[in-house]
Amino acid sequence: MNFASDNVSPFCPEVLEALTLEASSNAPAYGSDEISQQLDRTFSDLFDKEVAVIPVATGTAANCISLSALVTPYGGVVCHHEAHINEDESTGVAFFTGGAKLLPMDGPTAKLEATALDAFISGQVNRGVHSVAPECVAITQATELGTVYSPAEVTAIGDICKKHDLRLFMDGARFANAVAHLDCHPADITWKAGVDAISFGATKNGAMAVDAIVLFDTSLKGRIEQARKRSGHLHSKHRYLATQLLAYVKNDVWLKNAAHANQAASALADLLIGRGATLAHPKDGNELFVKLPAELAAKLRDAGLMFHAWPSLGADVYRFVAAWNTDIAQISELHTTLR
Known part of the structure; x- marks a missing residue:
């Protein structure tokens, strides 16, 4: 009985069946195929809002490519010190963003708290070009310690981001587990709460190898697509990433x-x-x-x-x-x- 990680699991029957059905014919490359064209519409229905979806093969790519469109190379990303982007993704954020700095802070059970976040951001010393100014807040749902932000908690953090004119990003490697625990609509803990983008995890929960960058600010799509190509994460057989995601969300799998x-x-x-x-x-x-x-x-x-x-x-x-x-x-x- 392997409880070392949910990464040890195989892909689920629904994903396998969908990949098998798609494995017998040719299709246009790099996302021009009919299946890939369904992603935006399917996820817009899922989140009850127009979104843009950019699939990649790993969670690290989903997180870091997302952040590359949310911060400048000289900006800062506030996160919990336990955050995956801080503890388990090497210097990925700095690499993909061209130099942005993580600004880790504390909080109980790997959560950021709105009041403490407000104080942390307000307490950053502004020395002009000599210092790093926060440009984005990153939270993880569910957190690295297995806890889940409630809709009210995400909304409170979103309000702090609006107060300080910061972007809000969500690492959703285990987003499905959070939604299942809360029994809420996915919108309640994302765009309605102020989230600009989420890495929508699938690999840990039944997919073969795909996580999706979901943009609630669709104006970022062009920048994300450029960053994905530049970083080597644009798959030529894009349809097999899309196939996994569509099978994953169909019938609430x-x-x-x-x-x-x-x-x-x-x-x-x-x-x-x-x-x-x-x-x-x-x-x-x-x-x-x-x-x-x-x-x-x-x-x-x-x-x-x-x-x-x-x-x-x-x-x-x-x-x-x-x-x-x-x-x-x-x-x-x-x-x-x-x-």
């Missing part, structure tokens, strides 16, 4: 997969808590950060579970990540195995 992953994480949390573990952070999505007694951690590994220690949160804290294909019945069977 993305939400079904995410709801299952969230449910599996809840089942695992109940099992671990029942055996003496405690949650280090609230479990909102499909990630668990758990304080485990050493004996229990050893028993779980002996039972075949794969998971990571998370020493930045404490010597006894571990991360478990459930996926769209995690077998909940197998989690239930662990009760017997551990006894």
